[in-house]
Amino acid sequence: DFDPRWIDRRSSWFSRTVLRRAARARLVQRRRHHYLALERALAGAPGWRALFPALPDGACPWVFPLLAEHPEALFEHLRAAGVPMVRFGAHLWPGVDAGVCANSVELGRRLFGLPCHQALDDAERTWLAATVRRALEQAAAS
Secondary structure: OOOOOOOOOOOOOOHHHHHOHHHHHHHHHHHHHHHHHHHHHHOOOOOOEEEEEEEEOOOOOOEEEEEEEEHHHHHHHHHHHOOOOOOOOOOOOOOOOOHHHHHHHHHHHHHHEEEEEOEEEEEHHHHHHHHHHHHHOOOOOO
C-alpha cells in the first residue's frame, strides 16, 4: 500500500526530534544483543537458518531474519502462539513472480522477521526464544 506521493516528504517534526534525541549507541547495542541471544537460543533447533551467516559489525538489525524449511507449518504455529513477526513477501509487488524475481518469491515464502527490538525485556526475549524453538520443532515434525 505504498503511496508514491510521500516519497519526497520530510518526516514529521516529532519524528525528527525523536531521532535527534535517541541514544543510538544504546539502541544498536540492545538490538544486537537481542539478535545474538535469539540466534544462540535457536541453535540446534530443526528447520531453520539465519538469513546471514553472521551479524556484520556495526549493523543495527531491524528484525532477526529466519529462513524456514517448513514455512507454512511454522507460520501456523507462530501465529497460533501469538508470536509477533513480519513476512518479507507476504504481499509482493503486483506482477512480481518467479519469472520476474525468483529470490523475492522464495524469500517471500520462507523468510520470517522476528523481533529484536531494543525495548524487549528478558522475560519477553525468553518467551520468544522458547516459543519459536517449540514452533520450529512442531513444524519439522509435521
